[in-house]
Amino acid sequence: xxxxxxxxxxxxxxxxxxxxxxxxxxxxxxxxxxxxxxxxxxxxxxxxxxxxxxxxxxxxxxxxxxxxxxxxxxxxxxxxxxxxxxxxxxxxxxxxxxxxxxxxxxxxxxxxxxxxxxxxxxxxxxxxxxxxxxxxxxxxxxxxxxxxxxxxxxxxxxxxxxxxxxxxxxxxxxxxxxxxxxxxxxxxxxxxxxxxxxxxxxxxxxxxxxxxxxxxxxxxxxxxxxxxxxxxxxxxxxxxxxxxxxxxxxxxxxxxxxxxxxxxxxxxxxxxxxxxxxxxxxxxxxxxxxxxxxxxxxxxxxxxxxxxxxxxxxxxxxxxxxxxxxxxxxxxxxxxxxxxxxxxxxxxxxxxxxxxxxxxxxxxxxxxxxxxxxxxxxxxxxxxxxxxxxxxxxxxxxxxxx
Numbered sequence: 001x002x003x004x005x006x007x008x009x010x011x012x013x014x015x016x017x018x019x020x021x022x023x024x025x026x027x028x029x030x031x032x033x034x035x036x037x038x039x040x041x042x043x044x045x046x047x048x049x050x051x052x053x054x055x056x057x058x059x060x061x062x063x064x065x066x067x068x069x070x071x072x073x074x075x076x077x078x079x080x081x082x083x084x085x086x087x088x089x090x091x092x093x094x095x096x097x098x099x100x101x102x103x104x105x106x107x108x109x110x111x112x113x114x115x116x117x118x119x120x121x122x123x124x125x126x127x128x129x130x131x132x133x134x135x136x137x138x139x140x141x142x143x144x145x146x147x148x149x150x151x152x153x154x155x156x157x158x159x160x161x162x163x164x165x166x167x168x169x170x171x172x173x174x175x176x177x178x179x180x181x182x183x184x185x186x187x188x189x190x191x192x193x194x195x196x197x198x199x200x201x202x203x204x205x206x207x208x209x210x211x212x213x214x215x216x217x218x219x220x221x222x223x224x225x226x227x228x229x230x231x232x233x234x235x236x237x238x239x240x241x242x243x244x245x246x247x248x249x250x251x252x253x254x255x256x257x258x259x260x261x262x263x264x265x266x267x268x269x270x271x272x273x274x275x276x277x278x279x280x281x282x283x284x285x286x287x288x289x290x291x292x293x294x295x296x297x298x299x300x301x302x303x304x305x306x307x308x309x310x311x312x313x314x315x316x317x318x319x320x321x322x323x324x325x326x327x328x329x330x331x332x333x334x335x336x337x338x339x340x341x342x343x344x345x346x347x348x349x350x351x352x353x354x355x356x357x358x359x360x361x362x363x364x365x366x367x368x369x370x371x372x373x374x375x376x377x378x379x380x381x382x383x384x385x386x387x388x389x390x391x392x393x394x395x396x397x398x399x400x401x402x
Contacts, residue, residue, distance in 0.1 A: 110237070111235045114230055114233075115232075121227065128144050136240070141160060141162040151209040156206070157179050158204045158205060161201075171241060172242060173200075173241070174197070174238045177197075178234050180233070182231065183222040184225045185222030260276050262295060272302070285334040297330060327341055
């Protein structure tokens with residue numbers, strides 16, 4: 001009960017703070033845990049050879065498309081820039097089993113990142129994101145389209161600045177980078193020539209057809225080992241416009257899955273997806289746009305459902321009262337929770353029936369106890385009367401008569 005109340009109070013404070021603002025800034029402190037397990041420092045990078053393969057891409061260069069690309073780049077241009085979609089819609093999940101390994105490099109690039117994607121061939125998503133990583137004080141991430149971005153049969157791969165919608169107005173970064181699909185059995189990696197591009201809040205850069213999927217999935221190709229695909233990105237920041245000031249120590253963020261516009265933990269995604277299947281219009285009038293605030297509300301809703309899922313014996317009347325108050329806050333925010341309110345009344349009725357039943361049961365047990373005591377006394381009287389009757393029926397002996 002107390003935990004629900006505290007959560008309601010905190011949610012209400014945040015909502016009141018941001019309710020009148022059009023552009024809400026995402027806060028990263030909704031969940032604060034140590035996620036160092038998701039990043040590993042690889043001390044053996046000096047022993048790996050990610051040499052460039054001769055794959056007819058030596059003359060390629062990058063250029064930027066300000067609108068939807070026409071995908072006519074000729075033989076010498078595997079890279080392209082595409083408009084950034086910062087919404088990361090509901091069909092674009094991030095899976096918790098993918099880990100990002102971050103290492104510092106030498107002279108050529110100041111950062112080398114390897115992204116290991118598990119179960120690549122069976123991914124259900126159209127687009128996937130790596131964990132964010134920090135390069136020169138700014139959060140970046142890799143974006144992959146396992147089924148291709150308008151290039152059917154190819155893997156599409158892009159580099160972008162993470163959470164760019166929350167960065168200061170006018171920021172830009174010019175970066176030198178290269179993207180590599182690692183052949184884990186040989187040195188024949190897939191890697192276009194490095195590119196130098198400007199990144200801002202509307203554009204990401206990469207290669208829409210970096211490698212055919214049939215080559216990735218080919219038997220003994222070396223690109224998939226135990227279902228894992230490895231991607232290496234090397235990045236060097238050349239020019240900086242606008243101060244972002246993201247420190248290395250706080251750059252690791254928790255992986256989330258987008259479910260109907262709510263960024264959720266992987267452990268929450270299945271329950272929320274099922275809830276939207278049962279109640280599609282539940283958040284159709286939900287107003288807040290701030291991702292952290294939306295996540296907080298959904299976490300509160302899951303907490304309320306979990307509370308009502310307990311047995312009546314475990315719930316107190318205060319617990320039910322807390323749920324009722326929290327439902328009021330969430331309804332005011334735009335959630336349609338008539339079904340949950342109905343369930344609350346059902347649980348409250350079950351609680352009342354349970355308490356009434358417990359009271360009646362105790363009364364019956366007391367009556368039974370009294371009846372058992374009376375029965376015990378009656379049994380003693382019966383035995384006493386039996387003894388008297390037996391004595392009365394006994395014949396007199398010779399000595400008794402004489």
